[in-house]
Amino acid sequence: MLRSKVLLILFLPILMAFQEPQEGPETLPHNLSDHPRYRVTDLGLISTATDNIGPALNQEGAVTGWHPNQLNEHPTAWLWHKGQLRILGGLPNYPDTYAAAINDKLQVVGIARSAQDIRFMRPFLWEKESLHDLGGLGGSFGAALDINAHGDIVGFSQLASGFTHAFLYHNGKMQDLGTLPNGDFSIAEGINDHDAVVGISNNAPKAASRAFLYAQGKMSDLGLLPGGSFSHAHAINNAGVVVGWAATADGDIHACLWKNHKIVDLGTLGDSPSTAWGINEQGQIVGSSADRYQHQHAFLWENGHMEDLNRFIPSNSGWILQRAFRINHRGQIVGIGRFGGETHVFLLTPLANRSQAALAPNFQLTDIQGHLHTLYDYRRNLIALFFFCGCQWCHQCARAWAAVQQSDRLPPSCLTLIVFTGSANDARTFLQETQLDAQHTLILPDPAMRVALRYKALVCPRVFILNKEQQIVYTNDHASDAPRKATGAAIALNALQAVQQLTQEAH
Template sequence: MVKHAFALATSALLLSGTAFAAPAYSITTLSPDGTTRWTHLNNAGAATGYLGGQGYIRAADGQLTLIPQLSDQPTAITAFGDNGAVGLMRVEEGPPQNVQETGLWRNGVVESLPTLRTTPDGLGYGVVNRISGNGLLAGTSAVNGGFYDDYGNLIPYTHAATFSNGQVHDLGTLGGNFSMGAGINDNGIVVGFSLDADDRRRSFIYRNGAMQDLGLADNYYAFDINNAGQVLANSGTSTASAVIWQEGETTTLSQPGYSFSSASAINNRGDVVGRLFAPGQGGAGFLYSDGEIVLLAGLLDQPGWTIRDVADINDSGTILGVGCQGSDCSWVLLTPVPEPATYGLLGTGLALLALAARRQRRAS
């Protein structure tokens, strides 16, 4: 009887996961917009961002950890991993804004990254753009060769790359001189974009030792991939919406009444966050889940908020973004709260278990 009751309770909870739409969210204020900018959110609930131009990690409990600067100069955060590793990059001010220094900060130490460029001209660098859940690194490396910009500065060519054990691995291009690795999953599959032989920008997926064109329009760039192989790509224009690509099939993230969408991140459950844009209006944060797009403002458990921008989502569904009450805006965390019905079903299941236990004791 106990086993039977447990099965009933479990079945009820499983059904509750499919019977309801996207969960409601509680909202927690992190910091006023403008004084701080948060960029990445990992599965431990920690975020990276900037306070007064300096990089920080904000732990789930709110504790701040200072991220070191490269050569004591303003340093950009390029990636953040579940293991706390942070990708770092420093560029020179003004044109041509060449990358001057890069590194990976983990376990309290800044590690230099290898490069594919062997020409001794100081323009060689490798940049980590994404860290997978299990710590794999994908990004970009300068290679030999380059071109001169309008100011006469040499800009090096770059290739998509992965980094491991102090080595850099060249992923090549789709025929042109430039490519960039923008996302990687736990299986080591990399996505990004590359110039082809006709200098068209094309989105790619790199797996099994080969780079494959995704077949999206030239203006699209793939930048994120989850462990299910779902690839997220933006158009980079105000005329076309973000898409999810999976094995040749695409899903357009569009909504009636809005001109286009721009996505920010996809998690391993297939949830996507981003912004919808209407003519003459700013962005409105959205969540795509179970095949539906919902405005995040309508999912909050506190009235009066709008979600103006969205930066990231982790596997638990926690969302990092900018929330506003009128003109008063702040960086916020949106945390899923259980549906009331879930509590009811859980209570029913526990009651069945208790009843079965009492009956078993009487019979013994």
């Protein structure tokens, strides 16, 4: 009953054509892999998820969601961070809470609902151990559905007139985003770090909903699949790629993406419906699709292909991954699936492919004190190998990494090696200006760029993460952290996450 009530009250306008796959004996893909791509972490039991509110995660791998409280069976929002589960509580008169999104500041947004009358709901923000009511646009209900890195929040709220409109919450104020021309209904479901917002709106009273993009003060229609009559946008990445679903000419529901004003049908795992729920900066998309037996399976779409995520986990895991809701820049995926006959939240973490990881080229350089070092000398260490020069981008990245070194997030076993394009005097100045931890940082001048050429690291700042076998398991060659395209903070954070992943795998 809980699931159906939440769907009907919160999202009735957008469910007019979406249907669940039929229940029945579950099947797994026939070609399960003996070489899994992901490690599966069980985050615990959850009640049956709604079609539009699933578990979410941030770029560091913290997860938020909701489950029934064991004492009274009311839904309760929670936060899972560094292996610890925290209950977020509720608002006065609104004890039932559903967490919908989380950012790297550990700010969580979602819905607080009245236990007596499920028609009354409030959008909430949880931060600094406290839950806050975000208010509304004049009506009796509302919901917060996504939050970006800056703390800007989107969702929907009822107006005093009774209509429902999308909102953007910024600096303590809620802005009505309106609707598509001639429409009277809208819901905002996703926001990126540039405050581009996506969701659904109609373009005439009682008309079918259409995916929209709100940017620079204007809401625009994202368009339909050929012959289709409605569409739905769930998420948008910082490159402006939008994902969701749309109706086909024959009325089926297919996952799709919108890029450069064009819509792309992502297909299915065998049958309709399929839905794209999340996208990361690398353009990897996750969602769910019916297979040919009409069972719901989680998928990963990359390089133009949709794959069943069940093929990428250990064949004896006991899991059936049903829906994948979010994917972060590290490639971690959160969703729900069947485990031990119950519905649980899962977190997938990519495994480093040891068999294919390239061996880091060995080199020898003299440090600023004149001592000779080779990379092979540090073969038992986790290594963060940076290529820096004296440019502004390298200074920015080095300062960000210095902040990481000063925090408690970097494992003590990780050594920072810096190959510096410049003289020993310039390297000393760089070390002082960026405040890198001198005790845990080895800076090696390379004015002739011999090592940089071997590593093809001519554009800086560049970072390579090496495991204890000195294999390269990560480097910043993706859109989200590419040299001179991403901020120094983004490059440092992604490098830290790669180190943390290696540490977790070792345990």
